[in-house]
Amino acid sequence: MRTNLKILHFATGISLLIGLLLIASVPGFGQRGSTETIDATAFGTSTQLGRNFSVKIVIYEFSSPEDKDILVRAFQQGQNDGLNDALAKMKSVGRIQTPGTTGWDLHFIREIKTPTGRTIRFLTDRWIYFGEAYGNTQSQSFNLTAGEINFNDKDKSKSGGVLLPAAQLIVNKEGELQFELRKNAWRLTNILEWK
Numbered sequence: 001m002r003t004n005l006k007i008l009h010f011a012t013g014i015s016l017l018i019g020l021l022l023i024a025s026v027p028g029f030g031q032r033g034s035t036e037t038i039d040a041t042a043f044g045t046s047t048q049l050g051r052n053f054s055v056k057i058v059i060y061e062f063s064s065p066e067d068k069d070i071l072v073r074a075f076q077q078g079q080n081d082g083l084n085d086a087l088a089k090m091k092s093v094g095r096i097q098t099p100g101t102t103g104w105d106l107h108f109i110r111e112i113k114t115p116t117g118r119t120i121r122f123l124t125d126r127w128i129y130f131g132e133a134y135g136n137t138q139s140q141s142f143n144l145t146a147g148e149i150n151f152n153d154k155d156k157s158k159s160g161g162v163l164l165p166a167a168q169l170i171v172n173k174e175g176e177l178q179f180e181l182r183k184n185a186w187r188l189t190n191i192l193e194w195k
Contacts, residue, residue: 035060037194038120038149042098042163042186055163055188056097057122057149063093063108071108071123080168084143087125094122096145104145117153122146142166142182149188161188 036059044051067090074086090107097103108123123146149161166182 034195039190039192039194040149040161040188041190042188044184045187046184053099056103057094057106057120057147058097059094059106059109059120061093061109062111063090067108068110075169080144080170083169084125087123087144096122096124096147114150116155117151117159119151120149122148142168142180144168144179146179147188149191151191151193156191159191161191162186163188 038057038059040055040057042053042055070090071083071086074082076082078085087107092105092107094106094109095103096106104124106122106124110121112119112121123144125143125145144167145163145165146167147161147163150159152158163186164179164181165186167179170178170180
């Protein structure tokens, strides 16, 4: 009787271990497959001229066309705030990090093939800092972070991009979508990609 109980416990333990190993080996459960890391240097423009910092973007996966459709519908229904709410509900598909921060999740990343390489566009809800929320500042309405990186496979020195750390999406007078910025865009250079 006691031997049968020991065998049963041992078999249960082995089954549990095999089950955990199988779940951990399936992409989507505990891991996301291979990631891509992009390192860049952000240079200030206009009033931020002369300032620079490093930016690291980690891509777990690219967003699906369905994710894009969700964001389009959210913007049509609720403008910038609707878009921000929809982004906050989406799963993380990447991460962006700057010095002095632990970074924050990217909720939408898209890859577009170009004749010279590819373009990566990302969009996420912006982290609102305590001082902004406490002071109820106007900067809270610029609740998106966006960016674009252009990779030139033929001439790496022509690769570059732009980072919009505090932005909101608006419809301009011509009826076109446009990012309105709280301050200036940051120019991204020295692009390095790690796959």
